[in-house]
Amino acid sequence: MEFQEFPMEVVEEKNDVHRILDIQIPTIDPFIFSFRNLTYEVKVGSSKSRFPCCGKKTNVKSLLNDISGGAKEGEVMAILGPSGSGKSTLIDALANRIDKHSLKGSITLNQGFKKGPRPRFRPRYSGFAAVRVTRDGRNSARDGCNHVEETLMFSSEFRLPRSVSKEKNKVRVQALIDQLGLRNAANTVIGDEGHRGISGGERRRVSIGIDIIHDPILLFLDKPTSGLDSTSAYKVVKDSSGSPINLHRFFDDFGHPIPGNANPCEYALDLVSELEETPSRTPDFSLIQQVMEGLRSSFVAAIAGLLPDFFLAFVMSIAIVCYFLFLCGFLVARDRLPRYWLWFHYISLMKYPYEGLLRNEFVPLKCFGKGAAILDRMEVEKLPTPLKDELLSSMGC
Ligand SMILES: Nc1ncnc2c1ncn2[C@@H]1O[C@H](COP(=O)(O)OP(=O)(O)O)[C@@H](O)[C@H]1O
Ligand SMILES: [Mg+2]
Incomplete structure (x- = not known):
């Protein structure tokens, strides 16, 4: 074990036995990943202009519109939204996988990339585990014939610097197998559409393992849990995350507290759809x-x-x-x-x-009660309902 020397200073001397020491432990700045005002537009087809002299006009579709956000080291940022809302596009943009000329805005790591509009992340900085689901619900195998351990070993040799010895690679792979809960499947083939192999949840974890073997600062996961049962989904999320996000506090601050018995993610999606559907008048x-x-x-x-x-x-x-x-x-x-x-x-x-x-x-609100129910809180409560209705209509309600 290595011990680091910290500067020490005697602050106060009480007596010969006890001394109060002021030990200055150096603080290491956490990594902060942030993106500001990301805007991405693509040209989609072209239509004839109304004015013949102007020829054809190109239609532009906005895929990302002024998106900002960020995450600190150790944090997990989840992107929720209905299908087609642009989640994959945002992840692709953050992982530097889309045309750099059409993406506007800035992406920075510790405010370090100030020169261009966005950085070129070197592979060491980021990992991208795009989980693509095939027709039978499995994610695509990297190489279906290899065993889990072999696959991770290959990935470590490919991704870790050459200076790292084979023994150290092996130690890293073994540690990762334990960390991802893949010990029982370490010598099982990955499998593919034609050959039975490890389970869907294990495949996802192998996929994540391949992308975190070099210990990247950032890991981008697109739908890491789709098609998995709840236990496998939980394991995948647990493997790739630190502490759970406090959605309850966020929604409390936002003024829409999550009801006690509601699933926070489903509530969030419903709320977003509702806010989108309600036009601002x-x-x-x-x-x-x-x-x-x-x-x-x-x-x-x-x-x-x-x-x-x-x-x-x-x-x-x-x-x-x-x-x-x-x-x-x-x-x-x-x-x-x-x-x-x-x-x-x-x-x-x-x-x-x-x-x-x-x-x-x-106008956007729906009425779930009957008018007569209003009178139930008053002294006329005992009157028959038809009479209450008549009373309300005579009042012009
Ligand atoms: N290159 C592109 N050209 C035109 N439209 C695109 C392109 N890429 C994505 N889209 C559209 O952008 C929208 C968002 O796509 P995507 O990011 O895949 O959504 P999500 O992952 O949230 O389901 C979709 O309507 C999709 O059809
Ligand atoms: Mg998607």
Whole structure:
């Protein structure tokens, strides 16, 4: 065992027996991998331009749109999303596997790669275990005829520097076999579509072993657990990860706590889909509000200009605004207004922002209760339901 010498300093001398020592243990900066504003667009086909002189126009598809993130040494960053949302594209971009001219943004390791827009990771820095699933649900074998140990040995000779002796390679492979829980399968052939070999979960772990044999700083795994049963999936994740991610805390901070009995990952995916499906109406609502605000000011200014007396203009403005408020639908529903007042309802400058607000807040929501249930919390609770319905409809609900 090697001992490192740390600088020491006597801070305080109490007596001859006890001394307080200030030992300065050097701290080693952890690796920090980060990516900023990754944007990736591809050209997809071309269509005829509407203007003949302009020839064909090329369509551009955005695969990554301003993506940022990062992970510290020892952390696992999981990318969740529905199929086709760009997870594989992001992993390919981070692992430097896509055309560097069309990827914008920066990828840095310890802020070290400052020259170009993104670094060229040397194989020693990163490992990429792309697990491709074949038709029978297995991931592609590297070489189906080899044994697990042979495969890892070959990979270690290929990936570790030549200066590392064969004995050291062997020790590393044996340690990895134990670490990945592959001891029982060490001398079994990997197998492929035509030949029975190790199980699907073991294959994934061999795949990971091949890519971590040189102890890379970064390991990219694309769908490492797809097609595996829960126990094998757990083992694969355990082998490739440190501590579990605190999803609960993240969602609490995000304002959408995960319900006690829900699966955190499924809840996260549902929430993302829900947020994606809900179109943001806020800009429309803000626009209506701005327009109506301007109209209201102009309306009051017009009355002030038309009437000679300031006080009269003041009273008239307030009276008309009161009518606007009364007939806009907030206090009395439109269907309950006498027909001869309907025109005032439509010219009310408060009708439109009010309806905009209602749509903004309530249109995406579904109602799971019946109106009569509202009355169950009141004194009329004991009335028969048809009577409650009648009561509600007479109130215009
Ligand atoms: N080279 C490409 N040209 C055009 N479209 C692509 C290309 N690569 C990926 N896509 C599209 O980008 C989307 C995201 O793909 P992918 O990253 O594989 O999704 P995921 O891994 O999340 O299922 C898909 O709709 C896919 O069809
Ligand atoms: Mg994918």
